[in-house]
Amino acid sequence: MEFTKxxxxxxxxVLLPDPDGQLDLTxxxxxxxxxxxxxxxxxxxxxxxxxAKHPEGAGQAxxxxxxxxxxxxxxxxxxxxxxGARVFVRYLLDTGLATPAGAALPVATRAGVVRALVEGGxxxxxxxxxxxxxxxxxxxxxxxxxxxVVDVGNxxxxxxxxxxxxxxALDLTTAPGFDPTVFPTGVNVEFIVAGEPVDDTDGHSLMxxxxxxxxxxxxCGTGACAVGAVALRDAGRDTGVIAxxxxxxxxxxxxxETSCWLSGPAVLVATGEVNPATLPVxx
Numbered sequence: 001m002e003f004t005k006x007x008x009x010x011x012x013x014v015l016l017p018d019p020d021g022q023l024d025l026t027x028x029x030x031x032x033x034x035x036x037x038x039x040x041x042x043x044x045x046x047x048x049x050x051x052a053k054h055p056e057g058a059g060q061a062x063x064x065x066x067x068x069x070x071x072x073x074x075x076x077x078x079x080x081x082x083x084g085a086r087v088f089v090r091y092l093l094d095t096g097l098a099t100p101a102g103a104a105l106p107v108a109t110r111a112g113v114v115r116a117l118v119e120g121g122x123x124x125x126x127x128x129x130x131x132x133x134x135x136x137x138x139x140x141x142x143x144x145x146x147x148x149v150v151d152v153g154n155x156x157x158x159x160x161x162x163x164x165x166x167x168x169a170l171d172l173t174t175a176p177g178f179d180p181t182v183f184p185t186g187v188n189v190e191f192i193v194a195g196e197p198v199d200d201t202d203g204h205s206l207m208x209x210x211x212x213x214x215x216x217x218x219x220c221g222t223g224a225c226a227v228g229a230v231a232l233r234d235a236g237r238d239t240g241v242i243a244x245x246x247x248x249x250x251x252x253x254x255x256x257e258t259s260c261w262l263s264g265p266a267v268l269v270a271t272g273e274v275n276p277a278t279l280p281v282x283x
Contacts, residue, residue: 001276003033004091005040006268008083008123010218010248014042015091021053027075032279034073039279043214044081045071046088048097051108060108066092067108072213080111080153082221082262086123089116090266111153124263127222128153129255130229138189139177140170145191148233150226152260155187155212158223158230167193167206172216186212190223192230195245201252202240203231208247218248225260228253
């Protein structure tokens with residue numbers, strides 16, 4: 001089985017080329033590929049398949065040639081992954097599977113078609129405008145933290161840390177608790193504090209995230225978009241630019257009247273072959 005390893009600000013993925021949708025990809029195989037000691041290791045798997053050849057992408061084939069079939073590290077599906085989409089686009093372009101069509105390159109996802117722009121080492125993807133629509137809480141250790149519920153095509157809970165709680169001191173080795181009536185399919189939980197001013201932005205947030213299906217990761221693209229929208233709201237703005245620093249680097253979130261652009265580096269680091277028979281696949 002051929003693979004490529006890539007990452008966006010440390011959010012890493014195994015990419016599997018499968019243009020015609022012939023791979024027998026199972027949750028168990030995905031989890032084994034993502035195993036960091038006995039597999040390749042990753043936060044998730046990106047299957048590169050033509051939209052027309054995937055049952056969940058066929059309806060979008062008229063708008064985008066390629067479907068990003070994204071799986072979390074535990075073998076579950078996710079609707080959307082912002083960093084994954086950026087790495088996916090880098091792969092399409094670097095392998096010659098696609099070239100930018102007109103102003104942007106369209107990619108089909110479970111959350112709909114997203115568009116991408118590439119400038120040097122930076123890949124930007126346009127996702128839906130984050131929708132802030134409710135409040136809820138996360139529990140972590142002995143803390144109960146209020147947060148904002150945000151929909152970016154997948155579910156997020158953005159919690160601004162109160163004074164006296166250090167971002168670096170949070171223990172994210174276990175999953176934060178959340179209200180399952182608000183998030184029946186689970187949630188990505190972002191913890192944030194304000195950073196120092198950054199030139200040419202309207203705000204700066206420092207973020208850590210516990211991702212649904214993948215545990216703590218070095219970065220989460222849609223999470224950064226959710227954080228950007230919350231930071232703008234708290235600054236009394238509907239649109240603007242927010243720098244979001246994650247453990248893996250910096251992302252730039254630009255919220256417009258109609259959508260949200262996520263920008264940052266996307267890097268392919270290795271290609272090779274893996275023998276599925278040697279992986280720790282459990283059935």
